[in-house]
Amino acid sequence: MAVVGDVALMGTKISPTKLIGKLEKRVFGVPVSSSKRFSFSQTRNLDVSKSRLTAVRAVMQVEKIQSSSELKEGSLGFDVVSERELKENGFLGLRKTKLVCTIGPACSSFDELEKLAIAGMNVARLNMCHNSREWHQDVIRKIKKLNQEKGYSVSVMIDTEGNQIQVVDHGSSSSAKAEEDSVWYFTTEKFEGSRPFTIQANYEGFSEGVNPGDEIVIDGGMATFEVTEKVGNDLRCKCTDPGLLLPRAKLSFWRDGKILRRDYDLPTLSTKDWSDIVFGISEGIDFIAVSFVKDADAIRHLRDYLATKSSKAIKVLAKIESLESLRKLEEIVEASDGIMIARGDLGVEIPLEQIPSVQEDITYVCRQLNKPVIVASQLLESMVEYPTPTRAEVADVSEAVRQYADALMLSGESAIGSYGIKALSVLRTTSTRMEQSCREENRQTLLHQRKLGVSLPDQIAEQICNCAVEMAENLGVDAIFVYTRHGKMASLLSRNRPNPPIFAFTNDNSTRMALNLQWGVTPLLTDLSDDMEANVKKTVELIKAKGTIQKDDAILVVSDIIPISTAQTIFQSIQVMTIA
Ligand SMILES: Nc1ncnc2c1ncn2[C@@H]1O[C@H](COP(=O)(O)OP(=O)(O)O)[C@@H](O)[C@H]1O
Ligand SMILES: C=C(OP(=O)(O)O)C(=O)O
Ligand SMILES: [K+]
Numbered sequence: 001m002a003v004v005g006d007v008a009l010m011g012t013k014i015s016p017t018k019l020i021g022k023l024e025k026r027v028f029g030v031p032v033s034s035s036k037r038f039s040f041s042q043t044r045n046l047d048v049s050k051s052r053l054t055a056v057r058a059v060m061q062v063e064k065i066q067s068s069s070e071l072k073e074g075s076l077g078f079d080v081v082s083e084r085e086l087k088e089n090g091f092l093g094l095r096k097t098k099l100v101c102t103i104g105p106a107c108s109s110f111d112e113l114e115k116l117a118i119a120g121m122n123v124a125r126l127n128m129c130h131n132s133r134e135w136h137q138d139v140i141r142k143i144k145k146l147n148q149e150k151g152y153s154v155s156v157m158i159d160t161e162g163n164q165i166q167v168v169d170h171g172s173s174s175s176a177k178a179e180e181d182s183v184w185y186f187t188t189e190k191f192e193g194s195r196p197f198t199i200q201a202n203y204e205g206f207s208e209g210v211n212p213g214d215e216i217v218i219d220g221g222m223a224t225f226e227v228t229e230k231v232g233n234d235l236r237c238k239c240t241d242p243g244l245l246l247p248r249a250k251l252s253f254w255r256d257g258k259i260l261r262r263d264y265d266l267p268t269l270s271t272k273d274w275s276d277i278v279f280g281i282s283e284g285i286d287f288i289a290v291s292f293v294k295d296a297d298a299i300r301h302l303r304d305y306l307a308t309k310s311s312k313a314i315k316v317l318a319k320i321e322s323l324e325s326l327r328k329l330e331e332i333v334e335a336s337d338g339i340m341i342a343r344g345d346l347g348v349e350i351p352l353e354q355i356p357s358v359q360e361d362i363t364y365v366c367r368q369l370n371k372p373v374i375v376a377s378q379l380l381e382s383m384v385e386y387p388t389p390t391r392a393e394v395a396d397v398s399e400a401v402r403q404y405a406d407a408l409m410l411s412g413e414s415a416i417g418s419y420g421i422k423a424l425s426v427l428r429t430t431s432t433r434m435e436q437s438c439r440e441e442n443r444q445t446l447l448h449q450r451k452l453g454v455s456l457p458d459q460i461a462e463q464i465c466n467c468a469v470e471m472a473e474n475l476g477v478d479a480i481f482v483y484t485r486h487g488k489m490a491s492l493l494s495r496n497r498p499n500p501p502i503f504a505f506t507n508d509n510s511t512r513m514a515l516n517l518q519w520g521v522t523p524l525l526t527d528l529s530d531d532m533e534a535n536v537k538k539t540v541e542l543i544k545a546k547g548t549i550q551k552d553d554a555i556l557v558v559s560d561i562i563p564i565s566t567a568q569t570i571f572q573s574i575q576v577m578t579i580a
């Protein structure tokens, strides 16, 4: 009571009793009913988090009897996890925020990968900085096998090593400690055995433009050195802020409190990155995340390359992790298929206290420009070591969900941590809870959408999707169905962050895998014809047969199947149907 009184005194307009009601709703999840249909949908999902646990358990039990997810005549390409979540939790219980897991030694076995898939991993990320080609190939093949044989639908992303200046060797196999005032020698010269207080950097030109008096910051603040002398290309430095030197620690150079921007002669994609990309194409990956993007050129270049070299559509994500990429944010977002806010390295380049607002800005720009955005790095960092997250970490995850990020990513938590599955379930339950709060507050009605379309068909598509979502909200429909070959309509609907789930029916498997990163979209692989009536009829029947749709459920149907065969008129429409 005292707390409520305090809150009221602090100027909130909500009366204590109303506030208690609001808190109860938050804590116990009592639904706010706005319309009859809406409340009907919600009462089926009273305790989403609890029934979700049942869902995961249930999936674990049925997984053995699931058949192939590949398209069969008259079947619906539902992945086993979404299908189970839908059966257990109803339409509104489908999680909106997508989950990405970095795969490392802690989770690379078939069983561990399957546990992550069951626990909701939508995309598996392979960081090409680490491990061997064979290791990555083995992981990709296991994921494909899980998808094909056990009915999961996990997309594969490779993340390029990129060009960055980092430590190759600091004289110790694990971490080395830099003590205050100790003198260290930075060089690119390779040395055999141990050479105390010597740090080998990976790039010949690392010291170009660096002068005595400048600072070298390790991993964004782990330790700091002052350059005391330049010896040829090498640097003699004194440790001014003691700390740890980890393997492959990253180096940044500072003068008068500002990061030193030097025109490194380093392309965004190195020779190794190109060979990793060729490897990725041959393994049928779905996404390439490009590290240390400086401008839109590298992204355009890669997309052009993929258009000619890859038979399937591979989506290119730009990682925002440098000052340059922030300066050219809009052109990079426009040129790419999606964005990763790589807060790890971004925190090396900009002051840490700017990360939260920069994250919010990037998330906003991405939604405006209709590109999916992943919030990455240190979301649950303490869970690399501990089985529960800190309260601050849960608050960070919730904030990313409140900002309507499309996806959240685990790094070390899943790659090397002992509690990867637990970390994933923290992401799942935390995002589900925040999504519910956003729904109850109807926060999506506050979203403003920038006009995107230039051509008339693009403008029509955009208007149809904006209006469709408004209708869906006003009518309180149970689900939105969209028929889409390339995923554009599905993403335009998702951009409006509607309350009902978006079922995106597509006949293109790469569209289906790409939509795994899109907020609120459940992609389904199915045959589509030019006859929209037939498509709708067939998919409703198939969903009905799954037992997930009920009498009187209302479905809003959006279609933009553009006939490929004839010069028929393009027909884009919104229809609402009630299940008889
Ligand atoms: N494929 C892998 N093999 C071995 N270790 C890995 C792999 N992927 C990730 N890791 C480990 O997980 C940590 C966190 O992953 P990530 O954030 O992707 O990399 P980094 O810390 O290098 O930016 C890495 O520092 C590394 O120790
Ligand atoms: C995701 C990131 O990139 P990487 O893990 O490849 O450094 C990051 O810097 O936050
Ligand atoms: K990387």
Ligand SMILES: [Mg+2]
Pocket: 291, 321, 342, 344, 345
């Ligand atoms: Mg990075």
